[in-house]
Amino acid sequence: MGAQLRLLRRRIRSVKSTAKITRAQELIASSRIIKAQQRMEAAVPYEREITRAVSAVLSNSADTDHPLTVAKERPTSAGVLIVTSDRGFAGGFNANILREAEALAGHLRGRDIEVKPFVVGRKGIGWHRFRGREMSGEWSGFSDSPTYNHAKEIAEALVGAFVDENGIDEIHVVHTQFVSMLSQEVQVKRILPLEVEETTEEPVDGPLPYYEFEPTAGEVLNQLLPRYIESRIFNALLQSAASEHAARRRAMKSATDNANELIRTFTQKMNQVRQAEITQEISEIVGGANALADASAGKE
């Protein structure tokens, strides 16, 4: 067997085993997207209710000067929560987030605001470590199936730093929004201080009723706002998890397609080489036989 033939066989075998891995990853990701989507949907009622409750308190009470809603006139430092994944194999998923986060950081620095990264996910942590950048907080190990307790832990750290006098003045979140199976967008949002919008427009589901508060509006707000932040962060984590699976599925699908394409061209090439080898052998045999025949004919 020719050396080239052997080489091609070996490459085909190796590409085939890679294709098996990527195909398996693709299937795993597909099944996990559905789970992640269900968890996203399960969280919707709570998000809706808590948003409604926050709007109710803010629109009912005259003094909305809660520490979490008051913007500093000259913010000097901002925390940026960057939600990445723990594992790669997801195409440009993490690269896109980190690029947006860098853009935001550049923008903030342009306004003389110091940027303090809070990073979720091993990929983002690794990225910061590699560049020797200090992180104010890091969490990992749950990017593909976050629970509310994870969100709570992150929110506690962020709100703690925000409330602290020497802490941060703003909190931004950079995460991937799950739009559909095929499209996920990186979103950059400021979550603290909350923006209280003075609006004269009627809310969609009618004007909010005039609530009584137990015990007081201020106390309710004290309890509500941290829960609201937690819920926003939980939403970001869930969206990011679903997006991660969708990105991985897409990346692994194209990897599998490419591998199959490679196998096809290699097989063609291999068959060509095999044919050429056989043709050569035949012509050698025929040539040899002719030469023998000629030689014996010359003797007679």
Added chain:
Amino acid sequence: MAKLRIGVVSPEREIWSGEADMVIAKTVDGEIGIMPNHAPVLGVLVEGGVLRIKRGDGDDVVAAVHGGFISVANNDVSVLAETAELGSEVDVAAARDALQRALASVGADGDDTDAQIEAKRARARLRAAGEEV
């Protein structure tokens, strides 16, 4: 008579929803009973409270609710709980176990607030399950 539309939700899932005649919850100010056409209220619930939903036909729903809020407006009642568990879902043995452990830690260290909260939660779960504590 008008009915209340009730939703009990936690961040991770909707725990229960349906119609009922009366809801009794425990806010930081004390127990509050909500009947149809109640004035709009937004209240903070206590850690380790028991929520009772009376449905008239004797088929009451009881849930252990840990922290969160109750909001009432236009006969819509929503209970936002950080964690909540229906009485029928409570694992009684596990809850008793948790209560024992929490009480032991409180006994060892009277200032252990985490353990005190843990004990409250375990009690609420047991009460929701209809057990004597």
